[in-house]
Structures are given as C-alpha cells and as structure tokens.
Amino acid sequence: MIRFALVDGRVTLAADPADADVLLRLTEQFTALLAERDVAADEEETLPQDPALTRLFPDPVPDDPEESAEVRALTRPALTDHKRVNAERVAASLATPGPLEARDELAWLQWLTDIRIVLASRLGIVMDGDEGAAATEAEQAMQWTYHALGSLQADLVDALDERAAAPGVA
C-alpha cells in the first residue's frame, strides 16, 4: 500500500516495501524511456517516436514548424531534465517514506501523471472512454497499476487542496 496523508500540515508518504519496489522499478523504466528520447532528440522530426514520448513532449507550436523547432531546441533539454529529476525524487522518497518537501510533492504530482501517460499509451488508451487492452495478465496488471496510480494521485491532490484551504496556512 502506498498512500498520502496530511499530518500536521505536511503531506506524508507511507509505502510498504513490496509496493515501493514496484514503483521504484517504474521510475527506472521511466528514466530509461527518457534516455531513449535523448538519443533520438536530434532527429525528432525524422524518426518515428515512441507514442508515449510524443505525448510526454507534445509539439509546442504545431501551426508553425519553424517556430516549434526553435522552441524545442530551447526548452526540451530542461523539460527532459525536469521529468528525470521528478522520477529520481520519487525514487528517493520511496526509499525513505515520511513527510515530503515541497519540491517532492510537485515531483510526485507530476511524475504520477507522466507514468500514467506512459501506461495509457502502452494500453492503447488514447481517447476518453477507452478501456485499454486487458487480454493478457501483463495487460491486466498494467491496467490495475494505471488505475491504482490514478487513485493515489487523487489522494495527493486532495491532501494538497485540503492544506491550501486550511486556515492559517500560506
């Protein structure tokens, strides 16, 4: 079980070792996927990309390819780093659960989105209402993880919103 709770105004992570291990492997796979993108980044326009990467790094200015290439050259390295650091912070906090620093709250919030985007892509969830593949055991497990991480993210958003609404908290 992985969960977030608000304890004395701080978002606090609890994680049992088995589930922490599953998430840790996902952070490693995510980082490996980003590394794959780094290699392909120079040829982004000519190489067919992993659809998950296309969704994680959307074309910023689709109406204007020239402008888009310029913006990508300017922002993609930092964006890739940001996503990698998120995954690393999530991994580090899984190793030592407890109250999260503000930057770790953001890392979890954003990484849970990113990893769900990758899982959705693998499952073929591309439009509202798509159920996603569930024919094999591996796909069923991925489905379970996808939905469990959605609930986990909802808990985190609840905790953050609750704290923001609390009187006397900046």
Place this chain on the structure above:
Amino acid sequence: MGDMAFTGPELDEDIRVEPRSSLDRPWRTIVWNDPVNLMQYVTHVFRTYFGYPREEAERLMLLVHNEGRAVVASGPREEVERHTEAMHEYGLWATADKGEA
C-alpha cells in the same frame, strides 16, 4: 535634465501595423483534452500554476473536458511558450498559437 528635451523615437507616420497581421494578436496557450488526466488534477494545476480562483479553474477544466480544449493563457509569445512548457511539466497536452485572425 537641462535643455536637452528628449522626445522619444519618431515613428514615420506611414508605419502602421496591419490590423490582420499576427503582430497585433496575442499568443495563446491551449490545453487539449486527454483521457489520462483526472478532472480534479487539471483543476488543481490551473489553480496552483496560474493562480486562477477555483471557479475559473473549474470552468476552464470543464471546457477542456467537454469542448476538447480551452485557452488558459494569452499574452506575448515568450510568456505563452513558457506557460506551454510548464503545462508539459505537468503532463498536460498544451500547445501555443498566434490566436485567431
């Protein structure tokens, strides 16, 4: 200041911005619907990143959900591109454009 009055640059009277050119239109950050992001999460991002009040954040989130997209920010190009990248940090599917002619 002395006697040297500075009157600023003198623009030739003939210089005009064509009303339909892209120069007089603000850029926009658009967020598109996707099947992954939770409605509650999208609202949270609009509130915390842009500082929108809850009602406005929910209105924009519902536009994304029901109409497929919403303009969440507009302004100078660089600012809009920065917002667009920030949305990508949050895993939202965002694009920048020049607005409608």
